[in-house]
Amino acid sequence: MSALQLSLLKANKSRLIGTMGDQRRSVIVDSGASQHIVDAFTLSTKEKRTLRRLTRVYMMNTAGGKVPARWECDMYIHELGITVPAIVLINTPAVISLGMLVELNGLTYKWGPACPPTLTSPDGKSVICQPFHNVPFLTFTYSE
Numbered sequence: 001m002s003a004l005q006l007s008l009l010k011a012n013k014s015r016l017i018g019t020m021g022d023q024r025r026s027v028i029v030d031s032g033a034s035q036h037i038v039d040a041f042t043l044s045t046k047e048k049r050t051l052r053r054l055t056r057v058y059m060m061n062t063a064g065g066k067v068p069a070r071w072e073c074d075m076y077i078h079e080l081g082i083t084v085p086a087i088v089l090i091n092t093p094a095v096i097s098l099g100m101l102v103e104l105n106g107l108t109y110k111w112g113p114a115c116p117p118t119l120t121s122p123d124g125k126s127v128i129c130q131p132f133h134n135v136p137f138l139t140f141t142y143s144e
Contacts, residue, residue, distance in 0.1 A: 024139055025042065025094055025139070026094065026137045026138070026139045027077075027094040027095065027096050027137065027138045027139070028093055028094065028095045028096070028135060028136070028137055029096055029098055029101075029109075029117070029119070029129050029136040029137065029138055030095045030096065030097060030098060031098040031099065033095045033096070033097040033098070033099075034097060034099065034100075035058075035060070035069075035086075035087045035095075035097055035100070036075060036084045036085065036086040036087065036095065036096045036097050036100060037060075037086060037087045037088075037089055037092055037093075037094065037095040038073065038075055038086040038087070038088055038089075038092075038094045039088075039089065039090065039091065039092050039093070039094060040071070040088045040089065040090050041090070042094065043073060043088070046076075047073045047074065047075060048073070050073045050074040051071055051072075051073045051088065052071070052072060052073070053070060053071060054069060054070055054071065054072055054087075057069065057070050058087070060087065060089065062089070062092065064091075067089055067092075069087045069088075069089060071087070071088040072085050072086060072087050072088055073085070073086055073088055074086070077096070077138065079127045079138060080101075080105075080107070080119065080121060080125075080127060080138075081121065081125070082105055084096065084100070084101075084105070096138065101119065105121075106121070106122040107119050107120060107121055107122070108120045111129075111136065116128045116129065116130070116131065117129040117131060117136040119138075
């Protein structure tokens with residue numbers, strides 16, 4: 001994260017570039033992710049209001065190399081009816097950690113031949129993840 005981007009996050013959480021109204025966000029459901037991750041410049045106004053500094057800096061191993069994580073926010077996933085803490089990075093795809101969904105939120109995950117990948121909540125509500133090039137995605141709507 002550049003000094004300018006960091007200062008944007010520090011100085012004025014509500015004025016980040018990229019204000020979004022009712023938008024759709026595609027999120028990778030990732031079995032290899034240890035954290036939920038969202039791009040700083042795609043945050044909704046509600047998400048920006050929940051920005052907070054992490055208690056310590058985490059070095060995240062990403063496809064682009066090691067990146068320091070200093071901020072997180074609350075990301076509401078409407079289809080699942082849950083709010084999750086997401087690490088905020090710059091220039092990153094949105095990712096939800098399958099392991100965290102299972103372990104912390106009690107969801108189950110199933111993907112079999114000729115069957116779409118599905119997340120199921122403890123109360124039995126199922127949400128289909130749309131595979132794109134064999135990668136499961138959730139696409140959900142969020143608003144300001």
